[in-house]
Amino acid sequence: DQQVKQNSPSLSVQEGRISILNCDYTNSMFDYFLWYKKYPAEGPTFLISISSIKDKNEDGRFTVFLNKSAKHLSLHIVPSQPGDSAVYFCAASGGGSARQLTFGSGTQLTVLP
Amino acid sequence: ETGVTQSPTHLIKTRGQQVTLRCSSQSGHNTVSWYQQALGQGPQFIFQYYREEENGRGNFPPRFSGLQFPNYSSELNVNALELDDSALYLCASSQRQGEGGYTFGSGTRLTVV
Numbered sequence: 001d002q003q004v005k006q007n008s009p010s011l012s013v014q015e016g017r018i019s020i021l022n023c024d025y026t027n028s029m030f031d032y033f034l035w036y037k038k039y040p041a042e043g044p045t046f047l048i049s050i051s052s053i054k055d056k057n058e059d060g061r062f063t064v065f066l067n068k069s070a071k072h073l074s075l076h077i078v079p080s081q082p083g084d085s086a087v088y089f090c091a092a093s094g095g096g097s098a099r100q101l102t103f104g105s106g107t108q109l110t111v112l113p
Numbered sequence: 114e115t116g117v118t119q120s121p122t123h124l125i126k127t128r129g130q131q132v133t134l135r136c137s138s139q140s141g142h143n144t145v146s147w148y149q150q151a152l153g154q155g156p157q158f159i160f161q162y163y164r165e166e167e168n169g170r171g172n173f174p175p176r177f178s179g180l181q182f183p184n185y186s187s188e189l190n191v192n193a194l195e196l197d198d199s200a201l202y203l204c205a206s207s208q209r210q211g212e213g214g215y216t217f218g219s220g221t222r223l224t225v226v
Contacts, residue, residue, distance in 0.1 A: 004155070036217075043117070043203055043217030044156070089155050098169025099211045100146060103155030 003027045004092050006104035014112050019077040021107050023090030026071065031094035034101065035064060035075045038087045047088075048075070080111045115140055117206050117218035125224045126194050132223060134189045136204030139216045144168070144209050145187040147179060150201040150220070162187055163209055191223075199225045 005024045013019045021035075031052040036044035050057040050064045050073070057064050063076045077084055090104040118137045126132050138145050144163045148156035158171035162181035176192040185206070191198055201222050205215040 006155075034214075041219065043205075043219045045217070046214055049214070091155075093211060098146070098158075098161040098163075100158040100161055100169055100171065101148075101156070101205075101211070101215065102158065103148075105153070105155045 001026075002105075003030075004090055004102050004104040006090055006107050008107050009105070010108040010110070012110045012112060013080045015082055016079045019075075019080045019084065019109055019111070021075040021077075021088050021090070021109065023073050023075075023104055024071060025073075025092050027092070027094075027102070028071075029094050030092035030102070032092065032099075033064070033066060033073050034091045034093070035062075036089045036091060036103075037084075038089060038106070044089055052094075077109075080109075082111045082113050085109055085111050117204055117216050119202075119204050119218035119221050121221060122219070123222045123224075125226060128194055128196060128225055130194050131190065131192045132194060134191075134202050134204075134221045134223070136187045136189070136206075136218060138185045138187070138204075138206030142206035142208060142216070143185050144207045144211075145181055145185065146205045146207070146215065147187070147189045148203040148205065149173070150203060151197075152200070156203055159189070194225045196225050199223060 034049040035047040038044045087106045091101040146161040147159040150156040160170040161168045201220045204218045
């Protein structure tokens with residue numbers, strides 16, 4: 001039973017355009033959501049997060065939107081750059097006593113020059 | 114400020130053997146979490162250690178066990194290795210319950226043959 005789902009395994013975008021990565025969740029106990037970026041042979045690196053009391057958080061080129069009623073969040077990258085090419089993981093916490101992260105299966109973003 | 118370091122980076126073991134993976138937490142962090150990332154999937158929570166005690170556990174059998182030491186470093190032990198244990202094992206350190214965010218190491222790639 002996947003509690004966090006990323007339904008698009010891959011996404012290709014032209015450099016300079018917007019990249020939109022989507023994520024759905026099922027556990028109503030989740031109260032904090034994060035996006036991680038992962039390059040091959042490296043661990044996930046934190047990108048941006050959002051608390052369930054907000055619906056938007058922005059950090060430079062990265063914006064995360066949260067729609068609690070739909071249990072859906074998205075990551076917008078504007079403008080996309082070739083260096084953004086990586087696997088992006090959506091994660092959620094709040095569903096366990098350790099506040100551990102529950103990850104989606106990831107989306108491979110390729111930004112074409 | 115040193116990050117999270119994991120050793121070894123790669124490991125090949127035979128089915129039925131036992132393995133120990135090691136993790137040094139980031140300076141100032143007192144909590145260590147372990148995750149298993151199978152090919153094509155997102156990381157899955159194994160367990161978390163805080164003050165040398167297990168502080169939460171995911172859906173993994175008892176042959177997955179761990180330790181945390183007074184300096185906050187940690188070990189993950191897996192007994193009776195199975196072929197399905199082949200994965201990338203990630204260690205993440207944090208303040209208690211992920212306050213301030215999780216910092217991931219680059220992982221140990223375990224192959225069971």
